[in-house]
Amino acid sequence: MYVELRGINKKFGSFKASDDISFSIDKGKLVGLLGPSGSGKTTILRMIAGLEPPDSGDVIVDGVRVNDAPPGERGVGFVFQNYALFRYMTVFDNIAFGLNVQKRDKKHIKERVQELIELTGLSGMEKRRPHQLSGGQKQRVAFARALAPNPRLLLLDEPFAAIDAKVRKELRAWLKNTISKVGITSVFVTHDQDEAIEVADEIIIINNGRIEQKGSPSEIYKSPTTPFAARFIGQSFAVSNYDALRGFEKDDNFPEAILRPEFITVSKLNALLYPNSTQDGVVENVFFRGNLSELRVDVAGVKISAYRSLEDDEIYVGEKVGALIYQLFLVNDREVKLIRNSLLRDENSVFI
Amino acid sequence: MRQKAVKTIIILTCVLFVAIMLIMPLFTVITYAFRQGFKVFFSAIADEYAVKALKLTLLTTVFTVTVNTVFGLFASWSVTKFQFRGKRILTTLIDIPFAISPVIAGLIFILVFGRIGWAYPLLKAYDVRIVFAAPGIILASIFVTLPFVSRELTTLMQSQGSDEEEAAALFGAKGLTIFRKVTLPHIKWGLLYGVILCSARALGEFGAVSVVSGHLRGKTNTLPLHVEILFNEFHLTAAFAVSSTLVAIALVILVLRNLAEYRLKKEENADVR
Missing domain, CATH: 3.40.50.300 (P-loop containing nucleotide triphosphate hydrolases)
Known part of the structure; x- marks a missing residue:
């Protein structure tokens, strides 16, 4: 010391x-x-x-x-x-x-x-x-x-x-x-x-x-x-109705969830990785970020952000896509809890 | 086209105004001074009382400028580098002489140190003369010119901030070293500018000095007061001759002022780069 x-x-x-x-x-x-x-x-x-x-x-x-x-x-x-x-x-x-x-x-x-x-x-x-x-x-x-x-x-x-x-x-x-x-x-x-x-x-x-x-x-x-650390680090964004996301349930102790783009994979509908855990969404915006593009997707009323490599097939505004959310942080005033997608857990797959 | 006309009119107005209000009177002073030839001119300025008045004026100026330079340094230092209660009030107070008529400044000293003043018995006991003597004239001049140096320095030091001083303090530099090596190089031209303004004002101060001087010829007359006396006694040529020496000093100061200003601007521009 x-x-x-x-x-x-x-x-x-x-x-x-x-x-x-x-x-x-x-x-x-x-x-x-x-x-x-x-x-x-x-x-x-x-x-x-x-x-x-x-x-x-x-x-x-x-x-x-x-x-x-x-x-x-x-x-x-x-x-x-x-x-x-x-x-x-x-x-x-x-x-x-x-x-x-x-x-x-x-x-x-x-x-x-x-x-x-x-x-x-x-x-x-x-x-x-x-x-x-x-x-x-x-x-x-x-x-x-x-x-x-x-x-x-x-x-x-x-x-x-x-x-x-x-x-x-x-x-x-x-x-x-x-x-x-x-x-x-x-x-x-x-x-x-x-x-x-x-x-x-x-x-x-x-x-x-x-x-x-x-x-x-x-x-x-x-x-x-801490909730602040979860919000502050990464390109984090907060979601309140996170139970609308497939694979996640409402926890009454946690009114909000924090997601990061890297927790999410967005794929074209014909190229889904895990069809059972993927949820339909509509692309609302695409931002070119130089080395990758950032997608804003509406999934069952929840607005999420995800990255997509420029090597992948281009996705357009208005296109229907599949969104797979691996994990998120549940937060309240004091605590943070990492929750993994329950469907993925059942499938016993490897994830980050 | 119209813009050009507006530009011409504005510039012309300024030039005319300066010519009528400043150049013409100054020119008149000088021509009037030489109206009766060089001999009369020189005898007027070499007059015993005129020389004594000049000496007193210079003495007053030296004292005043010294005191106000030291005070100005302290004042601007404390206002810009420290945080304390009543800082705003202090800066406002320092500007009071700008707002108050110099006559009132003179009266203040009469009321304090004069025969009716509360400090009079004390002064008398120690046989110190302030009013109707050189100390009173110096005090009144200090009062009137108090804000010049501190004002110049305060803006300058504010723009510098205190990072460099803090950096120097972190290396263990003591106050005087910090001032000499870090602060002074930054403020020197501004300081000179303030000193010059202060001297110009101290040289020419009439109102406040007139009240405390008592107009004792050869004793408590400064140059401006001497000019007034000559004028009142209808020695017009002599009055203008003595005035012209004041004008000459003013012109020298003006040149110095411009030089200081030029250097100041140059350093400021260097900072921006």
Whole structure:
């Protein structure tokens, strides 16, 4: 347990930003705080860094309670959402700032900065100012600057939010690799679940200042433990009259079901896989999504979404199709229950 | 076509207005000053009282600008980088001198430090003169020019936010280092701009200073007050000669101001890129 938060509460006026937050992070792990905007994830990060004091609770780093330590003494590197590079300093001076404050000798500073410039692939940019850099380059400078004084812990606030989509994908992989190469315990904040799932070793889902679920990306994805987590992860959509779907019965404890497109297979009527468990539906809309198409299908009055590979025969709007639903999550205010299609269970088939 | 006509009319109106309201009077001041030749002009500005008035004016300006620069830095720093109760009220209060007539500002000091003021016995006990002396003039000038620097800086610092300062603090940088390395480079041109505006106003302040000065020739007369006295005594040429020195200082300030503004704009554009 390298970083630990115990019973953290934080209010801004009457707004509860953190509501009894407790979690711990193992040394060397890359953890993602995932939640919608306004959920309080950045506040958690800022409290770990010491930029915001918690109203109550303890922040513990490496076994020492750091609540009263000023930000500069916590050994924390921080990458801001908009990078907050020192705009009147060159790339070199930005990265060297922390070392200069520590009054390290010039030779050491030069070596360390050079090392980081190579690590982040910024060679040749030492003399540039922040406004002469692209978004991706700024992020690398911010990253190098945060790492320069050898912090114990690296915190990143929405590290990819200000970067365009294509570069973002590359940077994600780069950041994950680089962090594992450096071996530093890291926490990053994101509202983008793809990002969290792809980059993090462990995800903590935050909503309304509370922790909803903590687990590995695949745990979070496959078995959400709270209704919020079930709704938030994946392309989830909610259905209230789920008993109209073939193979599912009404459970009075659960007023709603959460489905994801990947729980559903839509086939042309002449190519059904399991005719007994499949239900007729009418295609209402087809959306081209680049690498696949998304279908909106009306099944017995229930609107569902499903994906279809572009290699399969094209399905048209208004066409009658067969829909097979493998599973869904039943949710109420507190619980989540995974229910498999009862007809499929009877047939003893293999499903995801 | 019609748009073009509208454009021409608007521009022409502005040019005419500026010519009649600003350029013509300034031109008149200068020509009038030299009406009786250079000799009279120089004797007017080299006059003992004129030189003393100039000295007092410069002294006042230096004090005023120094105090208001320090205050402006503190005020804009506290308003933009900290969250506290009554912040709104503080920013409104700082703008009061813009809304109040300078004469009232002068009267306030008479009422506080003058013979009828509550602080008078205390001042008398320590033999300190404020009203009808240089300290009063400086105080009145500070009051009138108080918002200039802080206003310039507040907008600038607001646009910068506090991320960079936070980033510096995370590296363990102390307050003064943060100010020197992170904040000051960002605000320096704005600061200079505020200082220049503040000096221009302090140099020319008449109303507030007139009330607290007492018009003691050679002692508590600033340049604008000296001009008024000369004018009232029908020394018109001398009055305009002394005025023209004020105009000359104003022109220098104007050039400096434009330079500062130009640099400020340039840096702002650099930020956008």
